Amino acid sequence: MLRVALKGLLAQRVRYLLTAFAVLLGVAFMAGTFVLTDTINHTFDDLYTTIYANTAAVVRARQAFNPGISYQTQRPPIPAALVAAVRRVQGVREVSVGIEGYAQLVGANGKAIGNPASGPPTLGEAWPLAADMSPYRLLAGGRPPQGPGEVAIDQHSASVGNLKVGSRVLVLTKQPPRRYRVTGIVTWGSAASPLGASVTLFDHKTAAEVVGQPGKVNEIDVAAAPGVSEPELASRLRRALDDPSLEVVTGTMVAAEGQDAVHQAMGVFDTFLLVFAVIALFVGSFLVFNTFSIIVAQRQRELALLRAIGASRRQLVASLLVEALVIGVAASIAGIAAGIGLAAALKALLGAIGVSLPATGIVVGERTLLVALCVGTAVTLAAAVLPARRAAAAPPIAALQAVDLEPEDDAAHRGAIGGALVGAGALALGIGLFASTGNRVALVGIGGAVLFVGVAVLAPLVARPVSAALGAPIAQRSPIGRLARQNAMRNPRRTAHTASALMVGIALVSVMAVFATSIRASVNSILDAAMQADYVISPASASSMATGFSPHLEAAVARLPDVAAATGIRAGTVKIAGRTMAVLAADPTKVGDLFDVGVVAGRIGSLGANDLAVSEQVADSRHLVLGSAVPVVFPATGRKVFTVRAIYRDRQVAGDYVLPLAAARSNFVEQLDYQVYVKLRPGVSAAAGRQAIERVLASYPTATLMDQAQYKAQQAAQIDQALGLVNALLSLAIAIAVIGIANTLALSVHERIREIGLLRAVGMTKRQVRATIRYESMLIALFGALLGLAVGLALGVALVTAMRTSGVTRLEIPVAPILEVVIVALLAGVIASLSPARRAARLNVLEAIATE
Amino acid sequence: MVRARADGLRASEPVPAARIADGVKIYGRGEAAVLALDHVSAAFAQGALTAVMGPSGSGKSTLLHCLAGLDRLTAGQVLIGETDLGSLDDKSMTLLRRERIGFVFQAYNLVPTLTAQENIVLPLTLAGRKPDAAWVGRLVASLRLEERLGHRPSELSGGQQQRVAVARALVTRPDLVFADEPTGNLDSRSATDLLAQIRRAVDAFDQTVVMVTHDPRAASYADRVLFLGDGRVVEDLDAPSPDEILEALRRLER
Numbered sequence A: 001m002l003r004v005a006l007k008g009l010l011a012q013r014v015r016y017l018l019t020a021f022a023v024l025l026g027v028a029f030m031a032g033t034f035v036l037t038d039t040i041n042h043t044f045d046d047l048y049t050t051i052y053a054n055t056a057a058v059v060r061a062r063q064a065f066n067p068g069i070s071y072q073t074q075r076p077p078i079p080a081a082l083v084a085a086v087r088r089v090q091g092v093r094e095v096s097v098g099i100e101g102y103a104q105l106v107g108a109n110g111k112a113i114g115n116p117a118s119g120p121p122t123l124g125e126a127w128p129l130a131a132d133m134s135p136y137r138l139l140a141g142g143r144p145p146q147g148p149g150e151v152a153i154d155q156h157s158a159s160v161g162n163l164k165v166g167s168r169v170l171v172l173t174k175q176p177p178r179r180y181r182v183t184g185i186v187t188w189g190s191a192a193s194p195l196g197a198s199v200t201l202f203d204h205k206t207a208a209e210v211v212g213q214p215g216k217v218n219e220i221d222v223a224a225a226p227g228v229s230e231p232e233l234a235s236r237l238r239r240a241l242d243d244p245s246l247e248v249v250t251g252t253m254v255a256a257e258g259q260d261a262v263h264q265a266m267g268v269f270d271t272f273l274l275v276f277a278v279i280a281l282f283v284g285s286f287l288v289f290n291t292f293s294i295i296v297a298q299r300q301r302e303l304a305l306l307r308a309i310g311a312s313r314r315q316l317v318a319s320l321l322v323e324a325l326v327i328g329v330a331a332s333i334a335g336i337a338a339g340i341g342l343a344a345a346l347k348a349l350l351g352a353i354g355v356s357l358p359a360t361g362i363v364v365g366e367r368t369l370l371v372a373l374c375v376g377t378a379v380t381l382a383a384a385v386l387p388a389r390r391a392a393a394a395p396p397i398a399a400l401q402a403v404d405l406e407p408e409d410d411a412a413h414r415g416a417i418g419g420a421l422v423g424a425g426a427l428a429l430g431i432g433l434f435a436s437t438g439n440r441v442a443l444v445g446i447g448g449a450v451l452f453v454g455v456a457v458l459a460p461l462v463a464r465p466v467s468a469a470l471g472a473p474i475a476q477r478s479p480i481g482r483l484a485r486q487n488a489m490r491n492p493r494r495t496a497h498t499a500s501a502l503m504v505g506i507a508l509v510s511v512m513a514v515f516a517t518s519i520r521a522s523v524n525s526i527l528d529a530a531m532q533a534d535y536v537i538s539p540a541s542a543s544s545m546a547t548g549f550s551p552h553l554e555a556a557v558a559r560l561p562d563v564a565a566a567t568g569i570r571a572g573t574v575k576i577a578g579r580t581m582a583v584l585a586a587d588p589t590k591v592g593d594l595f596d597v598g599v600v601a602g603r604i605g606s607l608g609a610n611d612l613a614v615s616e617q618v619a620d621s622r623h624l625v626l627g628s629a630v631p632v633v634f635p636a637t638g639r640k641v642f643t644v645r646a647i648y649r650d651r652q653v654a655g656d657y658v659l660p661l662a663a664a665r666s667n668f669v670e671q672l673d674y675q676v677y678v679k680l681r682p683g684v685s686a687a688a689g690r691q692a693i694e695r696v697l698a699s700y701p702t703a704t705l706m707d708q709a710q711y712k713a714q715q716a717a718q719i720d721q722a723l724g725l726v727n728a729l730l731s732l733a734i735a736i737a738v739i740g741i742a743n744t745l746a747l748s749v750h751e752r753i754r755e756i757g758l759l760r761a762v763g764m765t766k767r768q769v770r771a772t773i774r775y776e777s778m779l780i781a782l783f784g785a786l787l788g789l790a791v792g793l794a795l796g797v798a799l800v801t802a803m804r805t806s807g808v809t810r811l812e813i814p815v816a817p818i819l820e821v822v823i824v825a826l827l828a829g830v831i832a833s834l835s836p837a838r839r840a841a842r843l844n845v846l847e848a849i850a851t852e
Numbered sequence B: 001m002v003r004a005r006a007d008g009l010r011a012s013e014p015v016p017a018a019r020i021a022d023g024v025k026i027y028g029r030g031e032a033a034v035l036a037l038d039h040v041s042a043a044f045a046q047g048a049l050t051a052v053m054g055p056s057g058s059g060k061s062t063l064l065h066c067l068a069g070l071d072r073l074t075a076g077q078v079l080i081g082e083t084d085l086g087s088l089d090d091k092s093m094t095l096l097r098r099e100r101i102g103f104v105f106q107a108y109n110l111v112p113t114l115t116a117q118e119n120i121v122l123p124l125t126l127a128g129r130k131p132d133a134a135w136v137g138r139l140v141a142s143l144r145l146e147e148r149l150g151h152r153p154s155e156l157s158g159g160q161q162q163r164v165a166v167a168r169a170l171v172t173r174p175d176l177v178f179a180d181e182p183t184g185n186l187d188s189r190s191a192t193d194l195l196a197q198i199r200r201a202v203d204a205f206d207q208t209v210v211m212v213t214h215d216p217r218a219a220s221y222a223d224r225v226l227f228l229g230d231g232r233v234v235e236d237l238d239a240p241s242p243d244e245i246l247e248a249l250r251r252l253e254r
């Protein structure tokens, strides 16, 4: 029986090729993600180990909690005077100090180098005291910075900003912008920069002034004398310093912290990409299912013959599953190879956009091989089980009958199963979206998948009438259209399953479109209602509360005669009620005039240094009223208790808690504004105001001045950018579905060779043959798009409804994206038909007719 | 009366509906080459039913395919009316088939998704032309298909299917209709029926029909019978009786 299976496979190999390719794409995406993250993790593991190789212990301030990965310095500095005490400890060979903070280089062309809002951070540091404890390596021709006017910069920034040793460079810090001379260019270990971050190195005293605090350092790094172990040195330091606000950790632990941070960040990235790999494989499984169904139907007579001569059903199923197994394994192995290539290409791409990685090899872990191989094979096998069983159920008598059209199946049975699946999927989705307990993400994912399968099961029931309706316009216009419509209608199961693969991608794209449009509408309506400022000064593409600008910017703008008020907004990470979150802080006396967050109780203007404002939603759920006490934990300064003095409605912009500026001053480590709101004096024209402010901003290249419309546009652009990325990744799922349509058509052409020959004989031109297949393809694609839009819009509405309490207050159904989806589907149909249509048109009339 | 004709032309008649002159068809190449038509010349007069007979492998189907523009000769010339098929590209050949030639195959004549009516008018549909309702009506009536027009091929008997195919072949009022063993798959009643219809079409509509057959009874419906042997025309009989045909076949086998 195995021989029969392998022979069958060999005979059908061309037909299975596209199926295998679909599986290959999904596996490649998955393996590529694994390889890329493993490679990056491995690279950084090595780097951190190297960097801290000579650091035995680190003395630094204790943190109340770990705020996670952040571009901001979250640890308070410690007195520089401690260095002397550390030096005195037995077993200390060498001491170096770290000073670190915000610094932004501006390139020779006046453009900021690196943008922390959309990429790696821009840092300022002190030139290391001990070279063997520093990650930085000075390139030949440079020297360390000395005095207040000199800096060294990383190699990546130097090449981006076109800066050389001797160049003058503008550097933005929390101090007013200042120009420095570049005295040296450094690498970070073997990399051009730390993960693409832009680094400015100052001499010690300057660093303390412009990025740190005078008389303070961020950490003290200690090298051990020979024979002294890391833990030994750390405990001696602890004893000697004896200060509960300090902590002493070993070099190994610090390296591990850095490694963990990278692993954590890569884990998020990894999961994000894997979601799309799983979607691709899911769509691929539709393809496998469909191809097997068609091929098995086409081989019905052969299989029935095997049954007639004594093969059992089990043997038949087994032999078909062996075919699936071979395809799955082959496609997965090829997919892994392609994935490794993909990862290498992505790594090169990361290098090209500035995230230069040290030159290390590609890491292919066991997990990559095992998981990718198993998943790819399992998906193929699972998708083949049903078609195999259905084929084996055929009676031996079928060997004697020519089966041309697929047998009608039991509509009631199909409807019941499909309905049950749709119901179960919708239920799981609903619980995932609306209930507050359980593993919501998993419920949404599984619910979505079950729902899609359910719709695919139901789709054949409507395939005939829907194809008839969709095909009506072309059928009326041309006889070729009529033929194509009939072709799409003749195998409703095949048409429906092919369309279902496209449905998945289109549905996901539509969900995202509804979601993004609704968010945009919600943001706009809030800004319309709440923003009273004339202008916002914001980082060029503010996406996170990454860093910001020096408070000097706010002061300089506020001093302008045309400006009535300017207030900076600060952001920081805190822990409230056990949850780590970002909160905003602003000057309560000024912010009310610039931004109306819809205060429902109390007054923001009366917030004292130990007061805060909360959103209505949090107030409701935590039963907070005016006067309630809210403990807030700051990473740097620990637990502080605040009193609720105001409750507001709009959490979309302000978040759940707003602190007074005074609290930020005394508890945040970095004192940077992430946005500045500006109101002009009455009577000042917008043009005049803008001109005045822009003169100030000339020396802050990262800051952009936006009026309300521009700010809205920027917010919309950010949403669109995120949407674009997701859509780009979803396009893989759509591409696989297009392969599915091409595959189905190729199989159909194969099966209709005689018919096509006949049509050619009675006068169908090649062009007409191609058109028939193209129209059929477009009909299938359109059917898939409609299914996808229906499911996607329903899911989108559900998602937006579920997100209402999170600030998505407007539901908006986007029209343009829907039209785009339809156009994309039609194009997909045309593309999918190209090769099958060409093949069909090339058929030799006589040979086609003679084909048995 | 037996005459072997070398030139295949009857000088006394006007331009024939179709003509093959010195036609050679070689399949394959080198060792495997098969000479299917060996310098065949023949003309097919307007308004006549010609039968082509001969042993299996004698080149009957090949001759028909080449005459009908489904295949090309290796050497020689095929003329449909005044048109030389050798000078046509695929597109023009397709259009010529659509406009001027009808074809009935031994089996598999109909598109399974289309009804009998749709199958009949298919060549017109492909050309984007409106069928002449009166003409289609006459055809359908004379082939006794009125009752069956709404059915799909799978719902028709073999004889009915072949009659639909004949109707389709005639619907464009083609200059020529070719039929390759149209009765091959039919029982003798259906076969007789079909042959009677073809004969009627020739007589009533002045059609030119060339039909390949193995059945002497079928051939006896013809105005003329061409006998092929080893790719050559070996005999050409005018309106022979079934006995004359049997005799000719026996001679051929010898």
Ligand SMILES: Nc1ncnc2c1ncn2[C@@H]1O[C@H](COP(=O)(O)OP(=O)(O)OP(=O)(O)O)[C@@H](O)[C@H]1O
Pocket: B027, B028, B034, B035, B036, B054, B055, B056, B057, B058, B059, B060, B061, B062, B063
């Ligand atoms: N496509 C082809 N390739 C190679 N040889 C072919 C091809 N078609 C036909 N032949 C050969 O050409 C010769 C004539 O074939 P043809 O089909 O014309 O015979 P026929 O008279 O129609 O026979 P039958 O009565 O069996 O249908 C045969 O020897 C056949 O084997």
Ligand SMILES: [Mg+2]
Pocket: B060, B061, B062
């Ligand atoms: Mg033949």
